[in-house]
Amino acid sequence: MSLSAQAEEEKSIELPEIVVEGRVENPLSGLASPSFVPGTLTVPGVGEAQEALSRMPGAVTLVPAEDYEDTYAHNFEDVMDFTPGVYARKRFGAEVRLSVRGSGLSRSFHMRGLEILQDGVPYNLADGAADFQEVDPLIAQHIEVYKGGNGLRFGSATLGGAINFVTPTGYTAGAENLVRIEGGSYGTARLHSQTARVYGDTDIFAAMTGNYVEGFREQEQEQSFRFSGNIGHRFNERAETRFYVISNTVDQELPGTLTLAQAENSPEMANPGNVALDQQRNVRSIRVANKTALDLGDGAVLEFGGYAGYKRLYHPIFRVLDYRGPLAGLFTRYRSEGTLGGHRNILTLGGDFSWSEVDAKQYTNISGSRGALAASGTQTATNLKLYAENQFYVVDDVALVAGLQGITSYRKFENDFAPAQNDSTDFTSVSPKAGALWDFAENAQAYANVTRSYEPPTFSELVQATVFQFVPLDPQRAVTFEIGTRGTGKTVAWDVALYRAEVKGELINFTVSPSIPASTFNAGETIHQGIEASLTLDIGAYGLGGVLPEGSRLLLEQAYMYSDFAFNGDPVYGDNKLAGMPPHIYAAALRYKSPAPNGLGWDIAPKVEWVPDGGYVDYANNLEAPGYATLGLEGGVDLAEGVRLFVDARNLTDENYISTYSNITDATVAATNVFYPGEGRSVFAGLKIAF
Numbered sequence: 001m002s003l004s005a006q007a008e009e010e011k012s013i014e015l016p017e018i019v020v021e022g023r024v025e026n027p028l029s030g031l032a033s034p035s036f037v038p039g040t041l042t043v044p045g046v047g048e049a050q051e052a053l054s055r056m057p058g059a060v061t062l063v064p065a066e067d068y069e070d071t072y073a074h075n076f077e078d079v080m081d082f083t084p085g086v087y088a089r090k091r092f093g094a095e096v097r098l099s100v101r102g103s104g105l106s107r108s109f110h111m112r113g114l115e116i117l118q119d120g121v122p123y124n125l126a127d128g129a130a131d132f133q134e135v136d137p138l139i140a141q142h143i144e145v146y147k148g149g150n151g152l153r154f155g156s157a158t159l160g161g162a163i164n165f166v167t168p169t170g171y172t173a174g175a176e177n178l179v180r181i182e183g184g185s186y187g188t189a190r191l192h193s194q195t196a197r198v199y200g201d202t203d204i205f206a207a208m209t210g211n212y213v214e215g216f217r218e219q220e221q222e223q224s225f226r227f228s229g230n231i232g233h234r235f236n237e238r239a240e241t242r243f244y245v246i247s248n249t250v251d252q253e254l255p256g257t258l259t260l261a262q263a264e265n266s267p268e269m270a271n272p273g274n275v276a277l278d279q280q281r282n283v284r285s286i287r288v289a290n291k292t293a294l295d296l297g298d299g300a301v302l303e304f305g306g307y308a309g310y311k312r313l314y315h316p317i318f319r320v321l322d323y324r325g326p327l328a329g330l331f332t333r334y335r336s337e338g339t340l341g342g343h344r345n346i347l348t349l350g351g352d353f354s355w356s357e358v359d360a361k362q363y364t365n366i367s368g369s370r371g372a373l374a375a376s377g378t379q380t381a382t383n384l385k386l387y388a389e390n391q392f393y394v395v396d397d398v399a400l401v402a403g404l405q406g407i408t409s410y411r412k413f414e415n416d417f418a419p420a421q422n423d424s425t426d427f428t429s430v431s432p433k434a435g436a437l438w439d440f441a442e443n444a445q446a447y448a449n450v451t452r453s454y455e456p457p458t459f460s461e462l463v464q465a466t467v468f469q470f471v472p473l474d475p476q477r478a479v480t481f482e483i484g485t486r487g488t489g490k491t492v493a494w495d496v497a498l499y500r501a502e503v504k505g506e507l508i509n510f511t512v513s514p515s516i517p518a519s520t521f522n523a524g525e526t527i528h529q530g531i532e533a534s535l536t537l538d539i540g541a542y543g544l545g546g547v548l549p550e551g552s553r554l555l556l557e558q559a560y561m562y563s564d565f566a567f568n569g570d571p572v573y574g575d576n577k578l579a580g581m582p583p584h585i586y587a588a589a590l591r592y593k594s595p596a597p598n599g600l601g602w603d604i605a606p607k608v609e610w611v612p613d614g615g616y617v618d619y620a621n622n623l624e625a626p627g628y629a630t631l632g633l634e635g636g637v638d639l640a641e642g643v644r645l646f647v648d649a650r651n652l653t654d655e656n657y658i659s660t661y662s663n664i665t666d667a668t669v670a671a672t673n674v675f676y677p678g679e680g681r682s683v684f685a686g687l688k689i690a691f
Helices: 003-011 046-053 076-080 148-154 260-265 272-276
Strands: 060-064 086-092 095-100 115-118 142-147 161-166 177-184 188-199 202-213 222-236 239-253 280-297 300-316 319-340 343-366 369-395 398-415 423-441 444-455 476-488 492-504 507-510 519-522 525-538 553-567 584-593 602-616 624-640 643-650 658-661 675-677 682-690
Touching: 046 060, 046 142, 076 086, 076 095, 086 658, 086 675, 115 148, 142 148, 148 161, 148 343, 148 444, 148 476, 260 624, 260 658, 260 675, 319 369, 398 444, 476 525, 624 658
Parallel strands: 115 161
Antiparallel strands: 060 142, 086 095, 142 161, 177 188, 177 682, 188 202, 202 222, 222 239, 239 280, 280 300, 300 319, 319 343, 343 369, 369 398, 398 423, 423 444, 444 476, 476 492, 492 525, 507 519, 525 553, 553 584, 584 602, 602 624, 624 643, 643 682, 658 675
């Protein structure tokens, strides 16, 4: 060994390991938690994140990356299928219909109504729109889901809340080097690699994923390359900074929607109009960010940082949309845990400022290529959010919570072809929050809260593509009531929440043509209410101790979501159900884990997803999507230390079913080619090598 290599080795840090054996950590730790290494000031470890989320008086979920690491995790549906409250259904490729509690439910393209972040850095533009195709599920240590008003942790003002992807660091990565090779049905091939190092007080993590998919349907080819890296430095035990670089290249063909008959009988076909126009959505983006954390002592921590980036969307649809521009933002968060009047008290303060400017050009679409310039303008947005939350323990096991969020948003549009149509507007509001958290037993809690949300329209609604000028729209406002309970024992883990949101001015989309982005209007009053539940049972502990091998586990994992969304006395639709959401969704997996006395084991899990009723397609409630049930199987085996083979099989019965659809006003008068077929039988396999 060379002297330089020996010196580097001596400077490396041997990471301690937190091992959980025969006990539970907190109400969010679940039954299957393995050992987790601790994090640092800037990035907590999984166990620390679970502990932090367990102090929140509302519906939150933590999804460790290990929950989906033995699957072909390609999009949000693949990683959120056991997260009740999150509705993610594939349209095509990495594109999904993503909604939490009905947020942005009617949006038939891109995303709104949610704050998407990576390591606390927003993916959303300043107007609130986002392309979640930029997020690579493999570049994650864990995923934090803050439903509804619980997104105040990041200043979120939306009905849906926030989803934060947390990447590993040099300290928390599972291995110094990891290579993952996958392939399978529909011409799928993916290569992922990552590396992690600790050199003295500096740590480095970098990961990249290249993916190619021919596609289940015609006109569905996808190619992507994603990179994420961070480098952190500890100045001392109480000060740390971390720099991030995130880069994405995503090229996706768009197969479009079909009629119900086409989707059920010829699901592989593409919409002929999409083929003729060679419709695509291609994204190029890069972001750099910094987050610095200071331990101020006495339980107080200050975080601050900023980010900047550039994004281009090349999007041939009814026209070729060529949108590009810079974005930037600043954020700060302060958290203090101490005492007030002799009682435990946790105070959180924060602020976020974001800015983005989009050079929006539209060209005539000539078979996917740019023709004559048809429209040109500039979309400028700024967003300032300030928020505060205080958690006061009146007794040791009961906390009262109060919060407040203020938001001011600015939107400006300049039309290069018609300056007389230039316009701007701003939105300002203050939203309160109140709640309570009760630790009624060891590792078991109950909570209740009421929150207000406030969502200004995005530019996709304010400057609708078909008119390319400001459309008068109000912000969407809601008051959400929530109660729930969660807990973990040695043989059971549960998480149940009931909510009701009374919404005013909901931003409702409807499809006017399969090739044209949906139009938007403000509804009057609507109601979003439902149940979110998960239940995991250690079946092996219930009378099977003498049957199963010693050290093995048999877990029944279940998730259920009930959604009841409706108009409330609408002058046109009365009390009709809102289109876009199945009322019931149930998913279950029976997971067997073998003993692993030498560190080598195997597991297998048959899975089922049942959607008995696909929900209404139109607001007039004249057309419903059919329900379905699909069966799957996943599992893996350790071939050697650090070498694991896994298989992910889906829709084993090869059922033709409807995955999701776009919303329309009335199926008796509007075109009904709005359905996205689900994928047929598929099998994916992968090999992971850690060293």
